[in-house]
Amino acid sequence: MSILTLLFYAIALLIVAATAMAVTRRNMVHAVLYLVLSFFGTAMLFYLLGAPFLAALEIIIYAGAIMVLFLFLIMMIRLKKLPGMFFPVGQLLPAIFICAGFLAVSSVLVGGNPEGWTPMPAAQASPAAFGVYLFQTHWLAVEIASMLLLVALVGAYVLGRRVRGPSADTRKEAP
Amino acid sequence: MNYLLGLIVLLIKIAVMLGGLLLVASYLVWLERKLLARLQIRLGPNRAGIFGLLQPIADAIKLLTKEEIVPTAADGFIFRLAPAVVAVTAMMMFAVVPLGPDIRLFGRSVPMVITDLNVGLLFVFALSSLGVYGVALGGWASNSKFALLGGIRGAAQMISYELALGLSLVPVVMLAGSFSLTAIVDAQSGVPFIVLQPVSFAIFVISAMAESKRIPFDLPEAENELGAGFHTEYSGMRFGLFFLGEYVHIQVLGALTAVFFLGGWHGPWLPPVVWLMLKIFIVALIMIWIRGTLPRLRYDQLMALGWKVLIPVSLINIVVTGAFIQFAGFS
Amino acid sequence: MQPIDAHALLSPWQPGMLSLTLYGVVVIALTLAILFLSRWLGRHQPNDEKLRVYESGIIPTGQARLRYPVPFFMVAIFFLIFDVEGAYIFSWAVASRPLGWAGWLQIEFFIGVLIAGLIYVWVKGGLEWGPKRD
Numbered sequence: 001m002s003i004l005t006l007l008f009y010a011i012a013l014l015i016v017a018a019t020a021m022a023v024t025r026r027n028m029v030h031a032v033l034y035l036v037l038s039f040f041g042t043a044m045l046f047y048l049l050g051a052p053f054l055a056a057l058e059i060i061i062y063a064g065a066i067m068v069l070f071l072f073l074i075m076m077i078r079l080k081k082l083p084g085m086f087f088p089v090g091q092l093l094p095a096i097f098i099c100a101g102f103l104a105v106s107s108v109l110v111g112g113n114p115e116g117w118t119p120m121p122a123a124q125a126s127p128a129a130f131g132v133y134l135f136q137t138h139w140l141a142v143e144i145a146s147m148l149l150l151v152a153l154v155g156a157y158v159l160g161r162r163v164r165g166p167s168a169d170t171r172k173e174a175p
Numbered sequence: 176m177n178y179l180l181g182l183i184v185l186l187i188k189i190a191v192m193l194g195g196l197l198l199v200a201s202y203l204v205w206l207e208r209k210l211l212a213r214l215q216i217r218l219g220p221n222r223a224g225i226f227g228l229l230q231p232i233a234d235a236i237k238l239l240t241k242e243e244i245v246p247t248a249a250d251g252f253i254f255r256l257a258p259a260v261v262a263v264t265a266m267m268m269f270a271v272v273p274l275g276p277d278i279r280l281f282g283r284s285v286p287m288v289i290t291d292l293n294v295g296l297l298f299v300f301a302l303s304s305l306g307v308y309g310v311a312l313g314g315w316a317s318n319s320k321f322a323l324l325g326g327i328r329g330a331a332q333m334i335s336y337e338l339a340l341g342l343s344l345v346p347v348v349m350l351a352g353s354f355s356l357t358a359i360v361d362a363q364s365g366v367p368f369i370v371l372q373p374v375s376f377a378i379f380v381i382s383a384m385a386e387s388k389r390i391p392f393d394l395p396e397a398e399n400e401l402g403a404g405f406h407t408e409y410s411g412m413r414f415g416l417f418f419l420g421e422y423v424h425i426q427v428l429g430a431l432t433a434v435f436f437l438g439g440w441h442g443p444w445l446p447p448v449v450w451l452m453l454k455i456f457i458v459a460l461i462m463i464w465i466r467g468t469l470p471r472l473r474y475d476q477l478m479a480l481g482w483k484v485l486i487p488v489s490l491i492n493i494v495v496t497g498a499f500i501q502f503a504g505f506s
Numbered sequence: 507m508q509p510i511d512a513h514a515l516l517s518p519w520q521p522g523m524l525s526l527t528l529y530g531v532v533v534i535a536l537t538l539a540i541l542f543l544s545r546w547l548g549r550h551q552p553n554d555e556k557l558r559v560y561e562s563g564i565i566p567t568g569q570a571r572l573r574y575p576v577p578f579f580m581v582a583i584f585f586l587i588f589d590v591e592g593a594y595i596f597s598w599a600v601a602s603r604p605l606g607w608a609g610w611l612q613i614e615f616f617i618g619v620l621i622a623g624l625i626y627v628w629v630k631g632g633l634e635w636g637p638k639r640d
Contacts (some may be wrong), residue, residue: 003347003516029253036308047523050510056297057593064304065582065589068334071311072582075327099633122510126293127354131601139612142594146619149587156583157632160576178573181518185525189532210631239544247557259537266533268527283519297596319559320566331578334585341592407560412544416537451510475635482633486588487624490617493595497602497610504603 004122007048015041028074030071032067050124184285192289197268198475200422201231207463214467241411257313258406258413261420265427271295272430273357275440275447287448288357295356296348299339299431303386307315308422309334310388314405325404329388329395332477336385336392339485343378346496347435360439368437372490376436378485383428385481387421389462391469395463395476415483425462429455580632591620 022034032144039062046055079095134142179222205220205227212219220227245251273288292298309332314326329450348354350371351362362368369376385392433439433454440447472480516524559566598605598613603614627633 027250029250029312033253033256033308033312035531052292052294053297053597056294056301058299060297061586061589061593062303064301064337065306068304068307068311068330069579069582069586071308071315072330072579075315076558076576076579090565118600124508124510126508127597128352128599129601131597131599132604134597135601135609135612136606139609143612143615143619145594146591146616149591150619150623153584153587154626156587157580157627157630160580160583160632172436178518185518186532189525189529193532194534239540240547240549241544242549242551243544244552244556246559247554248559255541259541262537263533266536267530269514270529285519286521288521290523290527291521292526317559318569320561327537327575329579331581335581338585338588338592342595343588345595345599348548348596349602352600354600401563402560411548412540415544416540478633478635482584482624483628487621490621491622494598494614494617497613500602501607501610 004048008045011044011048013040014038016043029071032070032074035070036063036067039067050122051130052124053127053130180281184280188285189289189338192269192274193266196423196426197419199420199426200419201235203419203422203425203459204234205231206459207466210460210463211467214464226231229254229410229459235415238412238415243411243413244408246318246408250316251463253312253316254408255413257309257316258416258420260312261306261309261414262304262423264309265420265423268299268302268427269423269430270412271298272427272434273360273439274451291355291357294354296354296359297342299356300337300344303340304334304337306386306420306424307337309417310405313409313417314395317405317408319408321402321407322405325395325401325407328474330417331404332384332388332392332394332481335478335481336382336485339378339382339481339489340386342493343375344384344435345489345493346372346375349493349496349500356434356439360434360441360479362439363438366435367441369436372436372492372496374488375496376432378489378492379435380432382485383432384462385477387419387424387428387462389425390466392477393471394474397471397474409491425459428462429458487494577635584627584632587623588620591616 018034018038018041022031022038025031025034039058042060043055043063046052046058209219209227218254220230223229223233236321245254248446271292273286273291275287277284277286279285310329311326313330314322314324317323324388347368350368351359353359353362388395395401398404401407406414409417421484430451433451437454442450442453445453471487515522518524518528594616595613598616600607602609
């Protein structure tokens with residue numbers, strides 16, 4: 001076992017542990033923090049696998065933007081302790097179903113291809129190489145992504161406007 | 176043996192860097208109080224030592240021995256975590272700042288930077304986006320209305336200006352062709368980027384000041400509306416860590432301004448480290464000066480400046496710079 | 507893809523991951539040391555009055571867990587969308603020279619769509635914060 005393999009398992013353990021903590025927390029803000037920790041682990045994993053650019057984006061976008069949005073959302077809907085069962089059956093069943101499906105698909109993918117078992121030499125893709133590859137091979141996908149983001153922006157604005165309602169300007173607690 | 180020697184050199188490097196960072200941070204506080212006092216026709220600290228030079232030490236002792244209060248309704252874990260997040264992210268940013276060219280030591284070349292990541296610029300950007308948590312969580316965990324309002328304002332302000340900050344650095348990346356801070360400094364051995372990119376420079380400095388939450392962007396801690404904003408409930412060294420984070424952040428901003436636009440450690444006659452420190456010092460002085468002269472913005476003005484001026488201008492700047500680089504590249 | 511050498515990765519003479527990890531450990535240890543020192547040196551005499559939330563001398567009423575106003579949430583969504591677009595712009599910027607004019611045209615279109623989104627939100631009033639002026 002090389003040192004990189006050891007690091008891989010250590011980081012993987014961190015991710016699993018942090019995600020498990022995130023799922024089982026009752027306090028939503030604590031859950032968000034553990035999820036941020038889990039994204040940190042994922043970023044380290046990306047770096048270890050030779051994708052420093054993706055590692056940085058993982059932290060900037062997932063930990064820095066999406067989780068901040070989650071935090072805002074949690075603070076927007078009033079926090080209250082949820083009574084009752086920790087895992088309601090209605091949520092547990094689809095979760096188990098998805099897990100089983102994922103396991104089946106990944107075992108078929110990994111097991112079906114014997115070449116997938118041979119370890120590759122450690123390598124790293126520089127950000128410039130990534131940029132060249134992205135814009136030379138997948139530039140159309142990038143343009144479509146821009147359209148998608150435009151739609152997301154418009155949709156978010158229209159939905160948010162509806163939430164805001166007519167009484168927004170008269171609210172007293174506007175900071 | 177060789178490995179151990181390397182480890183010791185590395186540890187000394189880290190110790191000198193962090194020691195310098197903390198020392199300069201404490202004396203920046205002194206300098207700021209002194210200069211602000213002068214700008215407001217007061218004397219400033221002048222009791223502890225000559226010119227009040229021992230004031231930072233007195234402050235540190237006072238902060239360390241004060242009682243640390245955790246309000247009854249606060250979320251203890253997050254309340255204790257938030258100041259540490261602010262201080263740690265600010266200090267971590269310095270890891271990628273190159274202090275000078277490699278030096279020779281024990282027949283080996285020792286790089287004058289803690290780590291030269293090929294995504295260094297994004298590393299800084301990622302850390303500054305994590306700094307938002309310190310403010311938002313600190314305000315939320317206190318369970319105080321002032322603190323919460325300060326935290327909300329701070330988080331929204333920081334994420335808005337982070338966009339402008341990031342976009343203003345795109346032309347720098349284009350000119351240097353790399354995210355590595357060392358490569359960016361190397362690319363400015365001839366002409367510093369401030370000459371090529373004055374618009375980017377202006378956007379960067381304005382949004383960096385907004386990120387640091389100082390006057391005229393200090394709405395998260397506007398004292399006449401919100402007490403002390405997001406750190407209203409903090410006392411003792413936990414407040415001290417917020418404070419330390421702020422003054423380390425000023426140095427980081429100075430260093431980043433120097434690295435991205437002012438040519439980093441490049442400069443004639445003086446040794447490279449001195450040049451870098453001089454540039455950091457000048458940026459810090461200007462920030463203190465601005466604090467002494469400008470009034471605070473209104474919240475809608477703040478958001479309008481970020482979203483309606485800085486972001487569109489930086490986008491247009493990117494397009495123009497891109498075309499310019501393509502033209503220059505063919506000649 | 508450039509191959510990486512595990513030895514160079516872990517050498518303290520290289521400005522790589524090892525030095526960053528060590529720096530991070532030292533920074534966190536320093537912060538913990540400061541917090542521990544202040545806990546050890548500081549006094550502890552809590553009482554009800556002291557632990558009450560500070561509201562400039564007025565006894566606080568109700569909870570402080572008030573709801574975030576929606577505009578702040580909108581800012582977070584806009585930020586997220588523009589941040590993702592920023593990631594694409596950054597990945598183009600670092601390779602802008604090898605990509606040439608073709609890459610410039612592609613990102614030009616991308617930024618054009620981005621600006622169109624910004625203009626839409628702007629015209630619709632999504633960036634307005636002050637009270638409405640009719």
